[in-house]
Every structure is written in C-alpha cells, then in structure tokens.
Amino acid sequence: IETQISNIEGLSEYFIYVNDDIFFGRPMSPNVFYTGSGSVKYSLAKAHYAEASNPRLAVNLAAQLNADLIQDKYGKTTALKFRHVAHPQRKSVHEIIRRSFTDEVTATAMHKFRHVEDISLPSSLAHYVAAAEGIGVPVDIDYSYVDLGGEHLPMNLFRLVRGRGKQ
DSSP: OTTTGGGSTTOOSEEEEOOTTOOOSSOOOGGGTBOTTOOEEEOEEEEEGGGSSOTTSHHHHHHHHHHHHHHHHHOOOOOEEEOSSOEEEEHHHHHHHHHHTHHHHHHHHTOSSOOTTOOOIIIIIHHHHHHHTTOEEEOOOOOOOOOTTSTTHHHHHHHHHHSSOOO
C-alpha cells in the first residue's frame, strides 16, 4: 500500500501520510508540514536504526536499505530514524523514487506484509529523497507518545486532554 499511495487518483501534490495510531491534538495548518516554498518538513528521531534494540526488525532493515539507496544515488549518508508522526509528502518525490528505485519499489509492492527486504517509502525514503533533492528540511515538532498498553494510560490521556494540545 505504501508504495502505491501516491497513485491514488486525484491525490494532491501535497498530502499527509499517517498510520492508524496517529492522532492530531489540535487544528493544524499547512505551514506545520511544509515551508512557504513547498519543501517537506520532516522530524528526525535521535536514534540510529543500527542501534535499535532489534536491528533485525523489518522496519530497521528497511532503514538500512533506504540508506544504501541514498548513498548509491546521491552519495550522501543517512543514520537517523524518523519520528512516528504524521509524514508530509510530495507526490513528485514519490515519482522520483519510482523512477530511481524501480526494482526496489516493485519488490516491496509484491509483499502482502512487511518483509525484511522492503524499503520504507513514505515514512523514511521519501524524506531522505526530498532532503537530497533540496525540497525537504528537518524540524522539531510538538508531539507526545502514549503507550496504549501502558499501566498509566488513563492518567497519560488525561494529561494530554488537559494540557496544551500537542500537534
């Protein structure tokens, strides 16, 4: 699905990709996600994918594959993962990825579920490509993570609702 999302008929050049566990805490404007000139804003995590507690997970292996593709095409190295937040996208960046990494996109699209040989397109590779193409910039965002399985869930949710709304 992630490799084909930008093929949705009528999809705008600018769109937001979110997983099913992302919630917006207050109204958002386009300038949260894009610069005035249309560059994508992305949010880097502090963690290096190779230093993850389980670097053999598909998501961490995808990060390494993405890094290899960026190194090969742009001669740039990558190291950090991206935060698990809403991901602004540009349809034209997805087109660059499909043209530049046709085999990898096709192989990933063939898998029904996450696979150890997949790339991670909207939540990682698209940001790296946007940055390498000069249309992506890193930013800090005001967000919070709540573990829905945690023992203090009611209190954590209450704090979110009562506090200043996180992005």
